[in-house]
Amino acid sequence: MTVKDKNILIGITGGIAAYKICELIRMFKKNGANVKTVVTKNALEFVTPLTLQTLSQEAVYTEQFVTEDRKPEHIALCDWADIFVIAPASANTIGKIANGICDNLLTSLACAYQKQIIFAPAMNTGMWNNKAVRQNISFLKSTGAVFVEPESGYLACGTEGKGRLADINSIYEAAYNCISNNEFLKGKKIVITAGGTKENFDPVRYIGNYSSGKMGTALADRAFEAGADVCLIKTFPLERSYSTIDVQSAAQMLDAVKQEFADADILIMTAAVADYRPEKTADLKLKKDTTEELVLKLVKNPDILSEMCKIKKEGQTVIGFCAESNNLLEYAKQKIQKKNCDYIIANDISRKDTGFSSDYNEVFILDRDLNIKKLEKDTKNNIAKKILESIWQKPAI
Ligand code: PMT
Numbered sequence: 001m002t003v004k005d006k007n008i009l010i011g012i013t014g015g016i017a018a019y020k021i022c023e024l025i026r027m028f029k030k031n032g033a034n035v036k037t038v039v040t041k042n043a044l045e046f047v048t049p050l051t052l053q054t055l056s057q058e059a060v061y062t063e064q065f066v067t068e069d070r071k072p073e074h075i076a077l078c079d080w081a082d083i084f085v086i087a088p089a090s091a092n093t094i095g096k097i098a099n100g101i102c103d104n105l106l107t108s109l110a111c112a113y114q115k116q117i118i119f120a121p122a123m124n125t126g127m128w129n130n131k132a133v134r135q136n137i138s139f140l141k142s143t144g145a146v147f148v149e150p151e152s153g154y155l156a157c158g159t160e161g162k163g164r165l166a167d168i169n170s171i172y173e174a175a176y177n178c179i180s181n182n183e184f185l186k187g188k189k190i191v192i193t194a195g196g197t198k199e200n201f202d203p204v205r206y207i208g209n210y211s212s213g214k215m216g217t218a219l220a221d222r223a224f225e226a227g228a229d230v231c232l233i234k235t236f237p238l239e240r241s242y243s244t245i246d247v248q249s250a251a252q253m254l255d256a257v258k259q260e261f262a263d264a265d266i267l268i269m270t271a272a273v274a275d276y277r278p279e280k281t282a283d284l285k286l287k288k289d290t291t292e293e294l295v296l297k298l299v300k301n302p303d304i305l306s307e308m309c310k311i312k313k314e315g316q317t318v319i320g321f322c323a324e325s326n327n328l329l330e331y332a333k334q335k336i337q338k339k340n341c342d343y344i345i346a347n348d349i350s351r352k353d354t355g356f357s358s359d360y361n362e363v364f365i366l367d368r369d370l371n372i373k374k375l376e377k378d379t380k381n382n383i384a385k386k387i388l389e390s391i392w393q394k395p396a397i
Pocket of ligand 1: 216250323355356
């Protein structure tokens, strides 16, 4: 993977380090990337549009409301860019982006941009240590933004301390890594199940559970970003640009998984599949005046995960989840062996702040040798990213 033919958007904010970005543009261009620059008004105090235009061989974007092709620039540039590097990133711009403020083209772009943003901050040491700035940076990190930390040393304001723009090579490398990492699932078909199954006992009533589908959707979204051919089999309404299949019961989910897993490389069973279903489903709505008691007989559902592990071919990877309210790791170890899958992602569903329906999760990844890796509490988006990266990018555990 190289940066050749990749579209790099560089955002430049007001700071003396802005002049160093000329060298960054040259590096990207030398390695075959397309570069466009978006600059704040303050940045233009330090570097001229003519310099940036000459180096990038592209127009320099400054105004929010001027459009060449009638498409709002912040949308057109977002579509175009494979990565957005903000360097130098001032405390002011970091603060605005962390708080969703869009008062110029650069901050509007950052707000609308759905792919990876890299910040290379540069500022005075006092500003770097300021509590509000620290909070803004840690919030942006929690959303998945990458920060190339500033260096310590002599600063342009005449003091010594942390705040000097990171070496240009480090910023280039961070962008290069994100671009290569971005597509680490390219060429792989991944099937993911999400949501709780619904098992009807009459046409309008069912036995279900509290799974919202957030964890499975986060995995599918991140896998799609990583270049995978994604098929999300789900029990809830959701529009996506990748392939999705709607199912309701465990039996329907089994059929869809069987069909899609046949030519897939990876299956992740995030869905909360009902272990039991009513033995009979009434054709008509059950009437409450016909009986004082309603006794439902439940029969076992097929175990989709175990079934897929039985027919799994060489080269296919199957990952199960394990939802427990006690003895989490003990049960997870038993499950990976009993169901015979390659990995189990274990989460504690007794907690209110993670697991079912929450936007957050904390998980353990177990492999077949029972190595365990803990992913500390984080947003489901970040946990999904870390699960995929842990298994496919780096030595697993
Ligand atoms: O959807 P959210 O609100 O975001 O919540 C996420 C989650 C808590 C549902 C998710 O993180 C999770 O833990 N999913 C697995 C839920 C579950 O059914 O766990 P289990 O331990 O009962 O089952 C173990 C594995 O077997 C799971 O991969 C499950 O999909 C699979 N299974 C279970 C029963 C069955 N009949 N067939 C199966 O394939």
